[in-house]
Amino acid sequence: AQRVTQPEKLLSVFKGAPVELKCNYSYSGSPELFWYVQYSRQRLQLLLRHISRESIKGFTADLNKGETSFHLKKPFAQEEDSAMYYCALSGGVNRDDKIIFGKGTRLHILP
């Protein structure tokens, strides 16, 4: 069965320190992975997706099929990174599986 696990409900990191938000998944095929972010008083929005292999706002995420993980990383945290982060999975372009989300991790950047 499809499943997305974000083991941390809350992660507090000092400004300037590295950030790693964990995401593990369970999927029988080749999944497509996403990170969505929700800043305070803003709507949920796409941060980045595996297929694009891009860095957005200094964040990157590498798909590790061996460990079935898609952790979100940033080398130096900034205060504006404080937000709710959701990892999401779908079945990829050739599948009908719709996107499912993890429970989310709240990232709190300490000054």
Add this chain to the structure above:
Amino acid sequence: ETGVTQTPRHLVMGMTNKKSLKCEQHLGHNAMYWYKQSAKKPLELMFVYSLEERVENNSVPSRFSPECPNSSHLFLHLHTLQPEDSALYLCASSPSTDSISPLHFGNGTRLTVT
């Protein structure tokens, strides 16, 4: 206004009331979605529409009734709800139901059932 707009932002209703949530997208997308976000649970997909046709209904109780009159508008009609239906209801759109298409979300409607 561009993007995905949901109204109302907040709604309080009794269990015997009938109300509707509205979603409108100005992105030219062909797919629209309803999600439910409850405390301590992941986002739950409720309904998917592609070009005004319902393509997915995730075992949602019949007290929730979706309507998609055209590709820009989506409604969620509510009747005889239960207190456990209190949640944030999010509308989203995407270019297609192709599962690599990113979702564009509205701000949501915070529903409280008393």
